[in-house]
Amino acid sequence: MPGTVLLLAASPVGKGCLVDAASVLPVLAAVPPAVLAGTDTANVVELADPLEPQAVLTRLRAAAAAGGPLTVFVTGQLQLDRRQHLPHLALARTTPSTVRYTGFPWHWFREELRLRAAGTTTVVVDLHADAEAWGWLRGHALECGPTVGVYGRVAPPPGRRTVAAPTYMKAVATVLRSGGRPEIEQLHQMALGRIAGEGEVGDLVLGGVAAVGFAPAAPALPVPRGSAASTPPGAAAPRPPLSALNGPRPQTPDGLGRAGQGVGKTTPATGVTDPHTAISTAVQAGRHADADALAARLEQAAAASHGGGSEEALHWAEVRADLAMFAGDAERSCRTWMAVAAARLAAGQAVDAPAVEAAVDRAHHQWGRIADVVRARELGPALAELRSRVPGRRQGALDHVQRQLRQLQLQA
Structure with missing residues (x-):
């Protein structure tokens, strides 16, 4: 099956630029697509200094929906928003x-990529953080979900009036252009070794699923595994396979834990082993009614044990x-997402909480x-x-909802 590669390089225009992100694209583009993807054939999509986050989301969503392995190369800079203090990839117009x-x-990466089957997705990053984002990274993991491997480095802010170079990503491209396609962990270590030889130390190194650590003087040393991950939900409309089936799994009455703990146990409420897998299999076979019936039983069991507004019950409502x-x-999906949003608000979650925004965004998308x-007018x-x-x-x-509603009301 052919692979898919998304090359994304972004940085602000003007004095806010920390890294010359786009300079890496010609180097990566010189690598054969199949080598970039690690597959026999591959499709490559390139985004150079995009202006709008929705344009990036559209390309990322399309790449995530493609079958086969997906590799995302991200070069740019991280900044925190001043309201929620969450990391963002700065784009051309960002201040x-x-x-x-x-x-x-950043959590939009997680939201889109968590929909993919485990082991099929790799994100390779070369990022520079501003001072606030660098401080945030010392207490949080930069990851894309429990099923996605993230490799690369995040560098601290460069000196004043200095625009850094994406040396890690250029090292990755150099290794790939030299012939062959090493496994991702070996490729990662080889790239780190190259930039270590150039005296770049002290970066935050990422290697694996939610694994981070500050690199010592020799960044090519193995990165610590199992670091705690910060997993804020996102706000993007879902695409197959099932988002909640491949994302973090809350503790449910059947004993299933987060990130797939308990897989292999039989669920008392349903009598099946690992209901997430059973539901996904049913969907792939076109047995949508069976999949929903199983999820409904799990939702009812979670509500009985933890309450209708609990994360356990809301997990299955989102499924x-x-x-x-x-x-x-689409109507039922819209109604369900609206109900999830209402339940989260009723539980006291903030109107700008990522999980609340995600539910409303998805309801809007399905509407x-x-x-x-x-039905749409109702x-x-x-x-x-x-x-x-x-x-x-x-x-x-x-305004978009109100405008569309007015148009619907004018229709017979």
């Missing part, structure tokens, strides 16, 4: 005061929202796909009310 709206939230989407029932005008006011409380990160989202 310290506009990061929330002009940068690409059912995804299942409705895969079954082509736009309801073909039945009457749901519109409730979505508009929800949007007025949760405007989300995309400016004009509420």
Whole structure:
């Protein structure tokens, strides 16, 4: 099966630029696509200094939906938004005061890539952090979910009036151009060895799934494994395979733990081994009703044990929202995402909490796909009310709902 490669290089224009990110693209582009992907054939998508986060999201979502292995090469700089203090990949128009709206939230990588099967996705990064993001990284892991390998380095801010070079990513490209495609861990260590020889030390090194550590004087040493991960939910519309099936799994009555702990145990509520796998298998076979019925039983069991507004119950509600989407029932998916958002708000979660924003964004996304005008018109006011409380990160989202609703009301 052919692989997919996404080359993303982004940095702000002007004095806010910390790294010449785009300079790495010609070097990476000189590597044969199959070598970049580690497959016999591959499709390559290149994004150079994109302006809008939604444009990046669209390309990332398309890459994540493709079959076969996916490798994402990300070069650029990290900045924190001043409201939620979450890391963003700075884009061409990003400034310290506009990061929330002009940068690409890092947890969107997680949201899109967590939908993929375990072991099929690798993210290779060469990032420079501003001072605030560098401080944040000392207490948090930069990762893309429990099923995605992240390799690379994050460098501290360069000196004043200095624009750094993406030396790690150029080293990766140099290794790949020399012939052959080593395994990702070996490729990572070889690249670190090259930049260590150039005197670059003290970077934050990433190697594996949610594994981070500050590199010693010789960055090519093995990176510590098993570091704690910060896993804020994101706000992007889902794509197959099931997001909640491959993402972190909350403790449920069946004994399944986060990140797949307990796999292999039989679930008392359903009598099946690992319901996430069973549901995914049913969807792939087109048995959407069976998949939803199983998820519904798990949701009911979680609600009985932990309460209807618990993370355990909401996990299965989110699975059912995804299942409705895969079954082509946009209306049911929209209603379920709206119910999830309402439950989170009722539980006291903030209107700008990533999980709340994610639920409303997905409800909005599915509402736009309801073909039945009457059904869409019926749901519109409730979505508009929800949007007025949760405007989300995309400016004009509420205006879009109101405008679309007016158009629907004019239709017979």
